[in-house]
Amino acid sequence: MGGNLGCHRSLPADPGDMRQRGRKFSATCSFAHVSAHNPERLNVNAASEEELMTLPGVTRAVARAIVEHRARIGGFRKVEDVALVSGIGAAKLQLIKPEICVSSRRHNNNNDPRKEREPEHRSSVTRSWTPSSHPNSPIACSELHLPPGGPAHMASERPEVQPPPCARHGKPVVRVATWDLQRCSSDKANNPGVKEVVCRTLLERDIKLLAVQDLADQQALDKFCSELNQPTLSSVCNWNGPRGVWKCAASGKPTGESSIGSEYSGFLWDSSAGIQLKEAVVLESAAANGNGNDAQPKAYLGHFYIGSSELTVVNVHLKPPSAPKQQNGRSHKSDEPKAQKLSPGVQETLRGVKNVLVVGGFGLPPDSAQFEPLKKEKLSALVPSSINTNISTKTPQGSSCLDNIWASRSIKKLYTGYCSVVREGLTNPWIPDNWSWGGVASEHCPIVAEFFTGCTNEKPMKEPMKEPLLNGSSSVAVVERDDITPKHER
Numbered sequence: 001m002g003g004n005l006g007c008h009r010s011l012p013a014d015p016g017d018m019r020q021r022g023r024k025f026s027a028t029c030s031f032a033h034v035s036a037h038n039p040e041r042l043n044v045n046a047a048s049e050e051e052l053m054t055l056p057g058v059t060r061a062v063a064r065a066i067v068e069h070r071a072r073i074g075g076f077r078k079v080e081d082v083a084l085v086s087g088i089g090a091a092k093l094q095l096i097k098p099e100i101c102v103s104s105r106r107h108n109n110n111n112d113p114r115k116e117r118e119p120e121h122r123s124s125v126t127r128s129w130t131p132s133s134h135p136n137s138p139i140a141c142s143e144l145h146l147p148p149g150g151p152a153h154m155a156s157e158r159p160e161v162q163p164p165p166c167a168r169h170g171k172p173v174v175r176v177a178t179w180d181l182q183r184c185s186s187d188k189a190n191n192p193g194v195k196e197v198v199c200r201t202l203l204e205r206d207i208k209l210l211a212v213q214d215l216a217d218q219q220a221l222d223k224f225c226s227e228l229n230q231p232t233l234s235s236v237c238n239w240n241g242p243r244g245v246w247k248c249a250a251s252g253k254p255t256g257e258s259s260i261g262s263e264y265s266g267f268l269w270d271s272s273a274g275i276q277l278k279e280a281v282v283l284e285s286a287a288a289n290g291n292g293n294d295a296q297p298k299a300y301l302g303h304f305y306i307g308s309s310e311l312t313v314v315n316v317h318l319k320p321p322s323a324p325k326q327q328n329g330r331s332h333k334s335d336e337p338k339a340q341k342l343s344p345g346v347q348e349t350l351r352g353v354k355n356v357l358v359v360g361g362f363g364l365p366p367d368s369a370q371f372e373p374l375k376k377e378k379l380s381a382l383v384p385s386s387i388n389t390n391i392s393t394k395t396p397q398g399s400s401c402l403d404n405i406w407a408s409r410s411i412k413k414l415y416t417g418y419c420s421v422v423r424e425g426l427t428n429p430w431i432p433d434n435w436s437w438g439g440v441a442s443e444h445c446p447i448v449a450e451f452f453t454g455c456t457n458e459k460p461m462k463e464p465m466k467e468p469l470l471n472g473s474s475s476v477a478v479v480e481r482d483d484i485t486p487k488h489e490r
Helices: 060-073 079-084 089-099 186-190 192-204 220-229 344-350 369-376
Strands: 124-128 171-184 207-215 246-251 262-270 275-283 299-306 309-317 356-361 403-407 415-421 447-452 466-471 474-480
Touching: 060 079, 079 089, 171 186, 171 192, 171 309, 171 356, 171 403, 186 192, 186 220, 192 207, 192 220, 207 220, 207 299, 207 309, 207 356, 220 246, 220 262, 246 275, 262 275, 262 299, 262 309, 275 344, 299 344, 309 344, 344 356, 403 447
Parallel strands: 171 207, 309 356, 415 466
Antiparallel strands: 124 246, 171 447, 207 262, 246 262, 275 299, 299 309, 356 403, 415 447, 466 474
């Protein structure tokens, strides 16, 4: 599980059993940030969000506030300084004070996001593995090492999913998806619950090409790719459907910056489905403005061959507008929330390039005015504003539409009409959920769209194809496909 598991504190026998006293470490904890003087205490100057969430009363939002405040001030000098973090205060500090310590020395520099940045001379990092000759063998599955004190088996349940058709109307199809994995580090990807949710979702939904946003480091995708090719989790080992041969690519340069650290984007694809990556580049954007705000996020562009077709995928991650600052209980017009915009490089890429998908997190619903540049280039959103794309254990049906897949007019000719916002199978008993267990792998749902591949010489269809857009298990809207047969355009 990537870390020193010699600490005598361990997970409860049942992650759902919260009756035991003391802090319970999540499966993502490396245990490297526990105080060397007192193994009972957590070093708040080095602990990750997941580790901070093991403290009593510390939710994910509070853990994130601690990390952001720590980065802003350069580290806490004394335990009492933690009270200055938004969401802590004096009362909560007294609750967690016996559990924490501060240290200016980082016990594991490899977890420092500032140390994770590699030289920016590479545009992408691509890795692949040779699958095990017997991926379902007991030897492959016995390589899993859970933290001591945890359950011997993964007690999770996967949804019953009907095998998707490999062809529609006699034509082969491929499913493309986008998924914001929400600050996914190597530690998070090593969590067996997160790993199971991601890998089983890809296999169950027959996703062959996945665009990923919000990676905390470039190695996170390696964990999923390795699990798909050489499974160690019993639920992945026992998958009876096609397994594929998976490859991944991560942006060598950061595609975004925040007070927490650099953010990367990536792609994960099944090469056995005839998918090849021609090239992947980071589209440069304007530098940060003079008021100290972060630079405009950069898109990660991938040129793929899918069978005899070409596809350009523009992977973007625009953060939603922040809440306006208030003074004397009133917000000023100058402080009104402003959403991040697509970089000019994306708009330039859309001109003259056919078969384009712009995918990822857009921060706002598709009917927002900031997406007029996409509409001018004849792109249309496959997920309407009425469909929510976020999820949590408290709001399983979501509350906003921030993620999407925008398709160019030429790729819409290959669109089968199938689009789904996946909501089932996104939780796992080993994923922390604030001061509990059974959380979601990400607060963003994966979005899956299906397209025809290859050429056809058939005549155009007289009637447009209509299929429901699936939001979880219910059909809630109708999406129309252009009444033109697919054409391969190089």
